[in-house]
Amino acid sequence: MRQATNLRQTSLFPGIEEERADKADTTSTFQDNLSLPVHRWFRFSAGFSAAWAREVIEREKANGRERVLDPFAGSGTILLEGEQANVSAIGIEAHPFISRVARAKLYWREDPTAFREYAFSLLQHAKRHHACPLEPPKLIEQCFPHEVLIRLYSLKQAWLSAADDSPPSELAWLALISILRACSPVGTAQWQYVLPNKTKARPIDPYAAFESKVWEISNDMGMRQGLTLGPKAKLYWEDARMCISVADAWADLVITSPPYANNYDYADATRLEMTFMGEIQGWGDLQNAVRKYLVRSCTQHVAEQSGETFGLLDNPLLDPIRKEITRVCRDLEAEREHHGGKKPYHTMIAAYFLDMARAWTALSRATAKGALVCFVVGDSAPYGVYVPVDKWLGDLALAVGFKSYCFEKTRDRNVKWKNRKHRVPLHEGRLWVNG
Ligand SMILES: C[S@@+](CC[C@H](N)C(=O)[O-])C[C@H]1O[C@@H](n2cnc3c(N)ncnc32)[C@H](O)[C@@H]1O
Structure with a gap:
C-alpha cells in the first residue's frame, strides 16, 4: 500500500476558494448549464x-x-x-x-x-x-x-x-x-x-x-x-x-460526481x-429497468437486502473503514425502529460503500501513476446519523493504492433548519485524490 497523507483542508486554494464558498457556489449544480x-x-x-x-x-x-475519465458520466458534462x-x-x-x-x-x-x-x-x-x-x-x-x-x-x-x-x-x-x-x-x-x-x-x-x-x-x-x-x-x-x-x-485525470x-x-x-x-x-418496473445497474445509493435499491447488511460489511474491501462503518450501520439499524417508515439506511450505507470501494478498485486500474482524481461529493445523515462520506471515500481510495487525498468544501447544506428531518450540518465539495 502506498503512503497515506490523509490531509484534510477546507480549500485547495486557501483564501480564494474559501471566500467563494461563502457565496452561493453553484459549481456542483446543473443550474448554469441551462444557458x-x-x-x-x-x-x-x-x-x-x-x-x-x-x-x-x-x-x-x-x-x-x-486524458479525462468520468466514470459516473450522467448527461455527459x-x-x-x-x-x-x-x-x-x-x-x-x-x-x-x-x-x-x-x-x-x-x-x-x-x-x-x-x-x-x-x-x-x-x-x-x-x-x-x-x-x-x-x-x-x-x-x-x-x-x-x-x-x-x-x-x-x-x-x-x-x-x-x-x-x-x-x-x-x-x-x-x-x-x-x-x-x-x-x-x-x-x-x-x-x-x-x-x-x-x-x-x-x-x-x-x-x-x-x-x-x-x-x-x-x-x-x-x-x-x-x-x-x-x-x-x-x-x-x-x-x-x-x-x-x-x-x-x-x-486516464491521467478523473473528474466525476458519483451518486451521494x-x-x-x-x-x-x-x-x-x-x-x-x-x-x-x-414505478415497479424501475428496479429491473434501471436500478439494478446502479450503485446502491437509495433504500429502494436495497429493500430486499436488509438481512444481509452485516454480510456486506464483512467484505475485505471495507477493511479500511470497517470499525467506523459498522458502528454507523448499527446506529442506523437501531434508529430505524423509532421511525414509521423503518427505512433500511443501514443496508444502504453498507452497500453504497462496498459499491464505491469497487469503483475505486476499477479506477486504480484505469488511472495512470500520478493521475489526479476529483470527486464532487456531499456527506449525509440519514435518520440524523452522520456519515462522513468524503472521509470514507478518501480512505477507500488510499487502500487501493492512491497516495493522498484532501477535501475542498464548496458549500454547506442543511444549515437552514426549517422543515428538516434532522439538524446535522452537512457539506458538499470536492474530494481531490492523488494517484
Ligand atoms: C451525480 S450524477 C453525475 C452527473 C454528471 N456529472 C452530469 O453532469 O450530468 C451520478 C451518475 O452516476 C450514475 N451511476 C450510478 N451508478 C452507476 C454505476 N454503477 N456506473 C456508472 N454510472 C452510475 C447515475 O445514473 C448518475 O447519472
Whole structure:
C-alpha cells in the first residue's frame, strides 16, 4: 500500500476558494448549464457545472494531463467539455436512459440542417396523423390533459414510425423527451418526483415546444461546430465498478460526481420520460429497468437486502473503514425502529460503500501513476446519523493504492433548519485524490 497523507483542508486554494464558498457556489449544480449550448438540451438536475469542469480540465491540461475519465458520466458534462478543451475523454454511465441522453448530445457533430429537416418532417407527420393513446399509464394521465396527450402521442408515433439508431433519429428522440415536463400543466419537479397536485402557470403546447427544441438543438450544433476541434469523446453504457472499456492506466485525470449516499433515486428521476416512451409501465418496473445497474445509493435499491447488511460489511474491501462503518450501520439499524417508515439506511450505507470501494478498485486500474482524481461529493445523515462520506471515500481510495487525498468544501447544506428531518450540518465539495 502506498503512503497515506490523509490531509484534510477546507480549500485547495486557501483564501480564494474559501471566500467563494461563502457565496452561493453553484459549481456542483446543473443550474448554469441551462444557458450553455448542447448542455441545455436536457435538464439533468444531478449534473454539475460545465464551466467549472472546463476550468479544471484546462488547468490540468496545462499540467500535462490530456486524458479525462468520468466514470459516473450522467448527461455527459465532462465529455462535452473535454471535447471543447481538445483532450481525450471517456465516460461510463450505467443508467440506460441517461446514457442515451448523453450519447445523443455527443451527436452535435452531425449535420444540423439534415437533423432539422428530419425532425420537422416528424412534426408534419404528427400534425397530419393524430394518435390517441388507448389506456395511458396512470402517471401520464395525471400529468397531461387529453388534448396535450394527443399531440404528444402523435409526436411519439411519428418518431416511432421512422425510428432507427441514426443520429437524427436519436436527436429527435432527445427533443421529444426533453419537452415533456414543460408541456405538463402539473408540477413536474426536476428533482426526483412528479407532483401532479401542483400546477404550472404556463405549460407549452407540444408542437410549439418540439419545434423550438429542434431549433435550439440545430442552432447549438452549428454554433459548436464552429468552435470545437477536439477528438470525439467516447461514452459507454457500463458499470463504473468495472470500467471494462477503459484500458489499464489510461486516464491521467478523473473528474466525476458519483451518486451521494443520500437516498436519491436516480432510477425514479426519469420515470415520467421512460413511462411516456413505454419503456416502463410504472414505478415497479424501475428496479429491473434501471436500478439494478446502479450503485446502491437509495433504500429502494436495497429493500430486499436488509438481512444481509452485516454480510456486506464483512467484505475485505471495507477493511479500511470497517470499525467506523459498522458502528454507523448499527446506529442506523437501531434508529430505524423509532421511525414509521423503518427505512433500511443501514443496508444502504453498507452497500453504497462496498459499491464505491469497487469503483475505486476499477479506477486504480484505469488511472495512470500520478493521475489526479476529483470527486464532487456531499456527506449525509440519514435518520440524523452522520456519515462522513468524503472521509470514507478518501480512505477507500488510499487502500487501493492512491497516495493522498484532501477535501475542498464548496458549500454547506442543511444549515437552514426549517422543515428538516434532522439538524446535522452537512457539506458538499470536492474530494481531490492523488494517484
Ligand atoms: C451525480 S450524477 C453525475 C452527473 C454528471 N456529472 C452530469 O453532469 O450530468 C451520478 C451518475 O452516476 C450514475 N451511476 C450510478 N451508478 C452507476 C454505476 N454503477 N456506473 C456508472 N454510472 C452510475 C447515475 O445514473 C448518475 O447519472
